Amino acid sequence: MATKVLPQPERDEIRVEAVLQALGEPVRLTIVRALADNPAGVCCGDIELPVTASTRAHHLKTLREAGVLSTHTDGTRRISVLRREDLEALYPGLLTGILSAKQ
Amino acid sequence: MATKVLPQPERDEIRVEAVLQALGEPVRLTIVRALADNPAGVCCGDIELPVTASTRAHHLKTLREAGVLSTHTDGTRRISVLRREDLEALYPGLLTGILSAKQ
DNA sequence: TCACTAGTTCGATCATCATCGTACTACGAT
DNA sequence: ATCGTAGTACGATGATGATCGAACTAGTGA
Numbered sequence: 001m002a003t004k005v006l007p008q009p010e011r012d013e014i015r016v017e018a019v020l021q022a023l024g025e026p027v028r029l030t031i032v033r034a035l036a037d038n039p040a041g042v043c044c045g046d047i048e049l050p051v052t053a054s055t056r057a058h059h060l061k062t063l064r065e066a067g068v069l070s071t072h073t074d075g076t077r078r079i080s081v082l083r084r085e086d087l088e089a090l091y092p093g094l095l096t097g098i099l100s101a102k103q
Numbered sequence: 104m105a106t107k108v109l110p111q112p113e114r115d116e117i118r119v120e121a122v123l124q125a126l127g128e129p130v131r132l133t134i135v136r137a138l139a140d141n142p143a144g145v146c147c148g149d150i151e152l153p154v155t156a157s158t159r160a161h162h163l164k165t166l167r168e169a170g171v172l173s174t175h176t177d178g179t180r181r182i183s184v185l186r187r188e189d190l191e192a193l194y195p196g197l198l199t200g201i202l203s204a205k206q
Numbered sequence: 207t208c209a210c211t212a213g214t215t216c217g218a219t220c221a222t223c224a225t226c227g228t229a230c231t232a233c234g235a236t
Numbered sequence: 237a238t239c240g241t242a243g244t245a246c247g248a249t250g251a252t253g254a255t256c257g258a259a260c261t262a263g264t265g266a
Binding site for chain 2: 253254255256257258262263264
Binding site: 043044045053054056057058060061075076077078 | 245
C-alpha cells in the first residue's frame with residue numbers, strides 16, 4: 001500500500017494571501033466545495049470540472065501549495081482532503097463563511 | 104457638502120469569487136486591514152502603500168466593485184468604509200477569519 | 207480667477223496565470 | 237512484460253491584471 005502524502009506547507013507556513021488567491025478562482029472554488037461535502041476525501045478525477053486533466057492538476061497543485069488541501073496517494077489514485085483543522089485554526093470562520101455563500 | 108456615494112454592487116449582487124479575488128492581493132489586503140482598524144472610514148490617501156496614486160485608485164476601484172468597501176466623497180477627499188455588515192450577512196465569519204491572520 | 211490638492215481615467219507595458227496538448231511516471235491487472 | 241488508467245510535468249499561448257506616467261476632473265482657498 002504505502003500511501004504517500006504529497007508535499008504541502010506546514011500550518012505555520014500558510015499565508016493568507018496565498019489562501020485567498022487560491023480560493024478566488026471559480027474552478028478551484030468548485031473543488032473546495034466538493035471537498036467540503038466529502039470530509040473523507042475525494043479522488044481528484046471524480047469532481048466534474050469544465051477543464052482538462054492537466055488544468056485540473058494545476059489547480060490542485062495550487063490549492064495544495066497554498067495549504068488549502070492535502071493529497072495522499074492511494075494506488076494510482078490521489079485523494080484530496082480539505083485542511084479544515086488547519087484553516088480553522090489560522091482563520092477561524094473563513095471557511096464556513098465562504099461555504100455559506102449561496103453561490 | 105452634498106457627499107456622494109460612488110457606484111457599488113447591491114448586497115445581492117456581490118459574488119464570492121470577486122470578493123476572494125479582491126482580497127487575494129497584498130496591497131488590497133493591506134487596505135482592508137486599514138479599513139478594519141478604522142470603522143468610521145479612512146481617506147484613501149492616508150493609507151501607506153508601496154504604490155503610486157493611480158495604482159492605489161485601481162485597487163480601491165477593484166475592492167469597491169467587488170463589494171468589499173464603500174466610498175463616498177467628502178470635499179476633494181474620498182472616504183472608504185469596509186462593508187462589514189453586508190459581508191458578514193453574506194459570508195458570516197469570513198472577514199473576522201481573514202483579519203485574525205497574524206499576517 | 208487662479209493656483210493647489212485629491213483623486214480618477216487612459217493607454218502602455220510587463221508579469222502572472224489559466225488553459226491546453228503532449229510526453230512522461232507510477233500503479234494495477236492481464 | 238505489457239497494457240491501461242490516473243495523474244503529473246513541461247512548454248506554449250492567450251487572457252487577465254498590477255503597475256506606471258501623463259492628462260484630466262473636481263473641490264478648496266487665496
